Amino acid sequence: MLAEKSLFILSGLACLGLxxxxxxxxxxRDGKPQSALxxxxxxxxxxxxSLLVFLVFGIGLFVKGIFV
Numbered sequence: 366m367l368a369e370k371s372l373f374i375l376s377g378l379a380c381l382g383l384x385x386x387x388x389x390x391x392x393x394r395d396g397k398p399q400s401a402l403x404x405x406x407x408x409x410x411x412x413x414x415s416l417l418v419f420l421v422f423g424i425g426l427f428v429k430g431i432f433v
Contacts, residue, residue, distance in 0.1 A: 371430070373427070376426045377424065
């Protein structure tokens with residue numbers, strides 16, 4: 366049971382870490398061109414919805430690892 370909880374917690378933290386890294390890399394910066402993933406409105410909508418699903422999944426795994 367302890368291994369299962371720790372696996373859920375680590376997986377949740379990994380998802381949240383990758384979410385944060387993706388947000389950091391996709392953020393606009395001075396002097397840098399905009400990422401190809403967010404140049405058009407359709408692409409940016411798809412990336413945003415995918416990242417939100419990834420965020421909710423990571424939070425869910427983390428909470429499940431703590432409380433279940």
